[in-house]
Amino acid sequence: MSMWPTLSERIRLGSPVALVTVVDGPGIGGHLLVHPDDDSVVVLGSLGDPDLDRVVARDAIAELEAGRSGVRTYGPRGQTTPEDLIDEPTLTVFVESWAPPPQMWIFGAVDFTAALARVAKILGYRVLVADAREVFATTRRFPMADEVRVSWPGDVFTARGHELGPRDAVCILTHDPKFDIPAVRGALATSVGYIGVMGSRTTHDRRLERLAEVGIDDPADLDRLLSPIGLDLGGRTPEETAISICAEIIATRTGRSARQLRTAEGPIH
């Protein structure tokens, strides 16, 4: 079955799709078309081995979720670890993704913001930093951000909230009820996949009281708030905190436990 009708239609509609092409090694010129479909993955074509197809499709979906295109190398049955590739011919595939990059919106131009924006860029996010305070929200302080806005959270969500979806993240770092209550309210009105809110457990409890005062008390809504933000890595610096937040974002997206792999069972991927 030809891939072109599906590929061209999805590109035209702006629906995520990845085309995998074997560009070097055994099976050169082979193609696999991969796209998400609700909670499952649709795979068209084959690279000649079911295990290879499975591993490559999995990686193509990950590239697609990150909005990345690039080359990857495998053994003929999908092997990826160096020990498994000894004495095996390797094949190089090009994964071409059609997807807008995921977005991270960071509210609050604080100490942690620059480090979080840097790590988010490494992960392929389009990063927006917003703060109502003109002296702090500057491109000079956040040159790594794709966009820096002097704006109240509510205004950003009113204008652009419809852009956010399950691949995107909102990180609210302000600690200040003036900003974080409207930011939480705005984020909850979108279908964004991750809402992290910074602050201690005490701050979190007070925030819940303030949210209740403005009518935000639906348990399903409050359950979406990841607060205190991040995984329990024990780090303290802005950079360590950024890693902890981004690790939580990844685990939220994949639905994994974020445990150490050696304490878990079953396949790693």
Added chain:
Amino acid sequence: MRELLDDLDRWRAAGTRVAIARVVATDGSGPRGPGAAMAVSNDGEVIGSVSGGCVEGAVVGEALAVLNGERDAGMVTFGYSDDEAFAVGLTCGGTIRLFIEEFNW
């Protein structure tokens, strides 16, 4: 690829044979990233670009060679820093790797 869709559909409907060249990797500075694409029909019509004009002429020759059966689908590298580099380089000094194949998928 997005900007090539209409022409590829037209060629496909007409049964025209076409080769596609896509950037799969860049090293150093390069004008177009992975996914930049051009297509060449067997009667010499060319659409798209892969480098902003530096290597397109050479790519047309390789694409026609694929369609004529003079070479197989495969990688082509342009730049000055690689053993397999062609004589044609990028003015920016970077290297780009392209995959050229017949459009039959």
